[in-house]
Amino acid sequence: MPSEMNRPYNFSAGPAAMPEEVLAQAADEMLNWPDASGKRCGMGVMEMSHRGKEFLSIYTQAEADLRELLAVPANYKILFMQGGGLAENALVPLNLSALKEDASGKGLADFVVTGSWSEKSHAEAAKYCRTGLAATGKADGFVSIPDASSWQLSAGASYVHICSNETINGVEYHTLPDLKALGSDAELVIDFSSHVASRSVDWSRVGLAFGGAQKNLGPAGLTLVVVREDLLGHALDICPSAFNYQTVAKNDSMYNTPPTYSIYMAGLTFQWLKRQGGIAALEAANLAKADLLYQAIDGSGLYFNKVQQDCRSRMNVPFFLRDESLNDAFLAGAREAGLLQLKGHKSVGGMRASIYNAMPLAGVQALTAYMHEFERSHG
Numbered sequence: 001m002p003s004e005m006n007r008p009y010n011f012s013a014g015p016a017a018m019p020e021e022v023l024a025q026a027a028d029e030m031l032n033w034p035d036a037s038g039k040r041c042g043m044g045v046m047e048m049s050h051r052g053k054e055f056l057s058i059y060t061q062a063e064a065d066l067r068e069l070l071a072v073p074a075n076y077k078i079l080f081m082q083g084g085g086l087a088e089n090a091l092v093p094l095n096l097s098a099l100k101e102d103a104s105g106k107g108l109a110d111f112v113v114t115g116s117w118s119e120k121s122h123a124e125a126a127k128y129c130r131t132g133l134a135a136t137g138k139a140d141g142f143v144s145i146p147d148a149s150s151w152q153l154s155a156g157a158s159y160v161h162i163c164s165n166e167t168i169n170g171v172e173y174h175t176l177p178d179l180k181a182l183g184s185d186a187e188l189v190i191d192f193s194s195h196v197a198s199r200s201v202d203w204s205r206v207g208l209a210f211g212g213a214q215k216n217l218g219p220a221g222l223t224l225v226v227v228r229e230d231l232l233g234h235a236l237d238i239c240p241s242a243f244n245y246q247t248v249a250k251n252d253s254m255y256n257t258p259p260t261y262s263i264y265m266a267g268l269t270f271q272w273l274k275r276q277g278g279i280a281a282l283e284a285a286n287l288a289k290a291d292l293l294y295q296a297i298d299g300s301g302l303y304f305n306k307v308q309q310d311c312r313s314r315m316n317v318p319f320f321l322r323d324e325s326l327n328d329a330f331l332a333g334a335r336e337a338g339l340l341q342l343k344g345h346k347s348v349g350g351m352r353a354s355i356y357n358a359m360p361l362a363g364v365q366a367l368t369a370y371m372h373e374f375e376r377s378h379g
């Protein structure tokens with residue numbers, strides 16, 4: 001049944017549902033923002049100078065809260081940028097491909113393609129550097145992650161790019177690869193757009209992580225980059241100044257005007273995440289939600305999911321009806337039952353339930369109850 005504020009459950013892949021407490025707090029603060037002591041400053045957050053003390057306090061708190069939540073080590077910079085995940089597909093090679101240069105002066109980056117997003121990253125990077133395809137799961141329809149021991153890693157690559165959660169295909173790394181153990185001295189770059197803050201990150205294996213905020217952190221418009229300090233300062237000459245990680249880092253993400261309102265909303269979300277008990281508590285809750293949904297799918301005669309058990313996403317759960325002629329009826333009934341945006345991505349078809357941090361267990365219970373009832377009445 002509907003959530004506390006009587007809204008339906010929203011399973012959108014992104015922009016996605018946000019915690020209701022966060023939306024309510026933002027509504028209360030919209031016209032006249034209060035500081036930590038509760039004193040109202042006479043302005044809304046959208047109207048503040050990004051260099052004023054009010055916004056700087058919001059920014060500093062957001063950065064500190066995120067650093068604490070994700071246990072980001074002190075030698076990593078947190079950058080609040082714009083452009084989204086797709087812009088990062090260009091910005092990462094522009095900034096990192098020349099970490100190591102060969103005689104041709106052109107850097108090299110390797111890609112492990114496990115779905116639509118890493119496929120896009122691979123194609124975009126080829127505009128800026130040489131690329132290698134270390135492995136791809138395309139032949140079997142992106143339902144598994146090629147075993148890291150089989151990856152064809154190029155000698156002299158600056159970095160290896162993976163998408164640690166494929167939002168469309170529902171494929172997630174449950175352990176990040178250890179490139180050093182694989183005999184590579186390349187940096188690992190992860191696109192964690194759709195599972196950031198749903199689980200912990202082993203930073204010892206990661207050189208750079210990026211993600212758009214609109215899946216699991218806040219509204220669209222904010223792009224998070226976490227990068228180890230020693231990787232800064234290698235950008236290609238053609239890299240736009242506003243997107244040079246070193247320039248952004250030196251200016252505390254204020255070389256140009258940052259997406260102030262999106263940072264504020266993400267900051268409120270970080271505080272909400274802390275109130276939930278932090279990342280360990282969220283990871284346990286996310287695991288419970290995903291288990292419930294996959295069990296309902298696997299245990300049914302009508303629904304199925306194609307992804308191998310060991311790499312099923314906890315955040316994005318695609319599933320299909322064995323009788324596809326029932327798809328429209330399933331979606332219409334779901335809407336009536338207060339379950340929104342379950343239609344699968346157009347490239348994959350079927351259904352997809354995105355169950356990010358803001359989706360309560362009760363929402364997944366409502367979905368599985370509806371699925372069960374739909375199967376019973378259409379069996």
Ligand SMILES: *Cc1c(COP(=O)(O)O)cnc(C)c1O
Pocket residue numbers: 014083084085086087117163165166167191192193194212215
């Ligand atoms: C949504 C998404 C992107 C693209 O983000 P934009 O903000 O639309 O550019 C990239 N990678 C992954 C894994 C995503 O889920």
